[in-house]
Amino acid sequence: MFQNPTVPLAPMTPDAAISASAAPAPRVALSLDRVRYVRHTAHLDRGEISVPAHCATAGEKALPPRACRWETAGMTTQRLPFPVPDERAHNFVNSYADMHDLVEDLVVPTGVPEAAATVLRTARELLRQSYYCYEFSTVAVMHSLIAVGIVLRDRIPGAGKKPLQKLIQQGADAGTLTARQAEYLDYGRQIRNGMAHGKTTHAVMPSAMAVPMVTTSFAIVSELCAAPA
Structure with missing residues (x-):
């Protein structure tokens, strides 16, 4: 399961998962122009991400070849609970x-x-x-x-x-x-x-x-x- 390396997911107890699932999820405005193609570095465990040179901004690293994923740019995200039995x-x-x-x-x-x-x-x-x-x-x-x-x-x-x-x-x-x-x-x-x-x-x-x-x-x-x- 993909996880954003900059936001580690903490284990959730069943009670907490049920509580989280009952809470309203934040609304996410999805559009293709808010999705940016970025690439992993070899240091994802430290939360570092590289992007293509043509869309890199200040502070972002150079692009390593053949390691890629999709990442949302500036989007509101939500934290889904771990599955619990229905x-x-x-x-x-x-x-x-x-x-x-x-x-x-x-x-x-x-x-x-x-x-x-x-x-x-x-x-x-x-x-x-x-x-x-x-x-x-x-x-x-x-x-x-x-x-x-x-x-x-x-x-x-x-x-x-x-x-x-x-x-x-x-x-x-x-x-x-x-x-x-x-x-x-x-x-x-x-x-x-x-x-x-x-x-x-x-x-x-x-x-x-x-x-x-x-x-x-x-x-x-x-x-x-x-x-x-």
């Missing part, structure tokens, strides 16, 4: 370790294209981290559908940039998708579209609902990759 997660699990038990069967099958495999792994991790950010469970479901779409486009001739709805229909008509798979994908597509277009807001899927849906995405990807092309 109390809603305790309706389903007792501890973060229990989240691993929920996702331990979500193994990325062999033979899956790396693009889809990466998305599935991310969806699995989002489920685990929903212990701290409950809404991540919904994001995990939406993300897992991306993996199915990637594989589906590989399996359907002439998929191109067709929307998912047409891909599902074409896959069902061609027998690439079973009726069960098509029904699930269309249900997930409707949820995704509702959120993307603002028709469904603040949607939260509890882990008890999200895990089976992500598991189904894993299963469909596995079945599509295992079936003869």
Whole structure:
């Protein structure tokens, strides 16, 4: 996790984190013209920063090559608390370790294209981290559908940039998708579209609902990759 070397973050107790999270965060005026590209020196432990020569100001060091990061220039920053368990997660699990038990069967099958495999792994991790950010469970479901779409486009001739709805229909008509798979994908597509277009807001899927849906995405990807092309 990136930390501003000039502002060390002190450890925060859970009680303090909860208190900090309840406090209103300072407003940050973000704009591209307030972001400056600067580069690290080899002395970040002492809080020293070098900048490109053309934007250096008095007192700033020369630019070392190939060590870079983004830094805000003159922006108000906020100090976010360390993650604390979301109390809603305790309706389903007792501890973060229990989240691993929920996702331990979500193994990325062999033979899956790396693009889809990466998305599935991310969806699995989002489920685990929903212990701290409950809404991540919904994001995990939406993300897992991306993996199915990637594989589906590989399996359907002439998929191109067709929307998912047409891909599902074409896959069902061609027998690439079973009726069960098509029904699930269309249900997930409707949820995704509702959120993307603002028709469904603040949607939260509890882990008890999200895990089976992500598991189904894993299963469909596995079945599509295992079936003869």
